[in-house]
Amino acid sequence: AKVNGRNQMSFYHPSMNRDLVRRREIEAELRQAVQRDELSIFFQPIVDLETGRIRCFEALVRWFHPEKGEMRPDEFIPVAEETGAIVTLGNWILAQAAQIAAHWPEHVTLAVNLSPLQIRTPGAALGILAALKEAGLDPHRLELEITESVLVDHDQTTEAFIAELSQAGVRFALDDFGTGYSSLAYLHKYPFGKIKVDRSFVSGSHVGKKSEAIIRAVSEMGSTLEMEIVAEGIETIEQVRTVREAGCTLGQGYYFSRAVPDYLATMLLAREQQT
Ligand code: C2E
Numbered sequence: 001a002k003v004n005g006r007n008q009m010s011f012y013h014p015s016m017n018r019d020l021v022r023r024r025e026i027e028a029e030l031r032q033a034v035q036r037d038e039l040s041i042f043f044q045p046i047v048d049l050e051t052g053r054i055r056c057f058e059a060l061v062r063w064f065h066p067e068k069g070e071m072r073p074d075e076f077i078p079v080a081e082e083t084g085a086i087v088t089l090g091n092w093i094l095a096q097a098a099q100i101a102a103h104w105p106e107h108v109t110l111a112v113n114l115s116p117l118q119i120r121t122p123g124a125a126l127g128i129l130a131a132l133k134e135a136g137l138d139p140h141r142l143e144l145e146i147t148e149s150v151l152v153d154h155d156q157t158t159e160a161f162i163a164e165l166s167q168a169g170v171r172f173a174l175d176d177f178g179t180g181y182s183s184l185a186y187l188h189k190y191p192f193g194k195i196k197v198d199r200s201f202v203s204g205s206h207v208g209k210k211s212e213a214i215i216r217a218v219s220e221m222g223s224t225l226e227m228e229i230v231a232e233g234i235e236t237i238e239q240v241r242t243v244r245e246a247g248c249t250l251g252q253g254y255y256f257s258r259a260v261p262d263y264l265a266t267m268l269l270a271r272e273q274q275t
């Protein structure tokens with residue numbers, strides 16, 4: 001770091017250049033990834049903490065790059081958001097996931113993540129309903145996960161999007177709760193059925209008595225508002241106990257299962273049917 005004339009710090013590090021190059025590469029290759037069949041959708045179960053049964057699967061995109069190997073969405077989703085590629089990519093993910101979910105038992109729902117740009121695209125709500133129809137998935141079985149960042153600079157398009165879809169029966173979950181503004185106004189204004197408490201409160205480095213108290217407070221508020229509380233990032237049996245005692249009714253995390261390919265998701269469901 002060096003100090004500039006006007007007391008501003010500027011940082012230069014060779015890794016910045018590398019990052020930029022890598023982003024450019026990702027941008028170019030992402031465009032071809034769908035055609036080349038390099039993307040696939042994995043599914044992570046969301047489990048009823050009372051019965052242990054699978055209630056939902058969250059669709060999580062994976063990119064198996066021929067040279068770079070498996071790339072995590074945290075590497076390429078932000079690039080896709082910046083370039084606008086997320087709109088096409090997001091439509092593809094939803095359509096694929098809906099087709100797979102249509103084969104699951106009725107009571108199992110599908111959760112799909114939505115980026116802000118997808119919501120602001122004209123005709124987005126109609127597009128989603130058309131994809132559901134095409135796949136034969138009842139709108140009640142779809143849950144769209146959105147973060148507060150979508151709502152912070154919300155406009156009429158966002159409001160119309162949510163209203164249109166929830167009228168058709170699609171449900172909404174507030175994702176990564178506790179990491180953003182966590183404004184109670186959003187909970188009041190929008191029809192969320194679920195709140196997903198961010199992993200950092202469950203298995204992150206800041207876990208302790210304080211985070212437990214926060215989960216408890218969110219759960220109490222949730223049950224008053226008739227919203228279900230999902231604890232994300234559960235990795236141990238102790239964490240299962242803690243979040244249950246704090247009032248969460250649903251859980252997701254490596255303790256139950258990582259995100260798995262669709263045939264393994266089907267196997268998990270088949271195994272449940274036998275018991
Ligand atoms: P998210 O929506 O918060 O998804 C949960 C992330 O936490 C997933 O990472 C999941 O694999 C990971 N996870 C689940 N359980 C555990 C656990 O017990 N411990 C730990 N350490 N991690 C756990 P993933 O799949 O890498 O996705 C990262 C983020 O990328 C997602 O965060 C979501 O914001 C975004 N993303 C993934 N797929 C899509 C997509 O199809 N569309 C959009 N717009 N975003 C996506």
Ligand code: CA
Nearest residue numbers: 058113145175
């Ligand atoms: Ca999510």
Ligand code: CA
Nearest residue numbers: 175176196232
């Ligand atoms: Ca999350």
Ligand code: CA
Nearest residue numbers: 147175176198
């Ligand atoms: Ca996240």
